[in-house]
Amino acid sequence: DVQLVESGGGPVQAGGSLRLSCTSPGYTAFMGWFRRAPGKEREGVAGITSGGVGTYYADSVKGRFTISRDNAKNTVYLQMNSLKPEDTAMYYCAARGYGGNWYGPLEKASYGYWGQGTQVTVS
Numbered sequence: 450d451v452q453l454v455e456s457g458g459g460p461v462q463a464g465g466s467l468r469l470s471c472t473s474p475g476y477t478a479f480m481g482w483f484r485r486a487p488g489k490e491r492e493g494v495a496g497i498t499s500g501g502v503g504t505y506y507a508d509s510v511k512g513r514f515t516i517s518r519d520n521a522k523n524t525v526y527l528q529m530n531s532l533k534p535e536d537t538a539m540y541y542c543a544a545r546g547y548g549g550n551w552y553g554p555l556e557k558a559s560y561g562y563w564g565q566g567t568q569v570t571v572s
Contacts, residue, residue: 451476451562453542458567461532465571469527471542471564479545480525481560482516484538484569491541493555495527505554510536532571539566 457469469482481496495516496505504516515528525542546561553559 451544453544453562453564455542455564455567458540458569460570463534463571465532466530467569469540469567471525472523473544474523477520481543481554482527483541483543486538491557496554507555534571537571539568541566
């Protein structure tokens with residue numbers, strides 16, 4: 450199984466920044482970040498191709514969040530700037546599985562592996 454481990458969440462004041470990390474030892478694939486706010490569905494935030502050249506963002510985070518990866522470290526990052534209270538959520542790292550249908554970079558169904566999540570709280 451592919452194990453994804455997120456880190457970097459925590460409390461932050463509005464306007465501040467956080468950087469989330471996701472390690473996926475020995476596995477390189479299309480990766481994404483999702484989030485689920487209380488009472489809401491899990492939504493796609495950002496996605497990145499296996500080589501890191503292509504990136505995709507939800508409209509709500511464009512210009513504020515940046516996804517990147519360092520394949521030598523098997524790590525994907527989500528740099529979050531200008532954070533807003535509405536960014537408060539549990540953030541999940543996801544990896545595309547082998548095979549499976551493709552529904553787009555920000556669709557849950559496109560991904561086969563998930564981390565446990567890291568909480569981000571913006572006040």
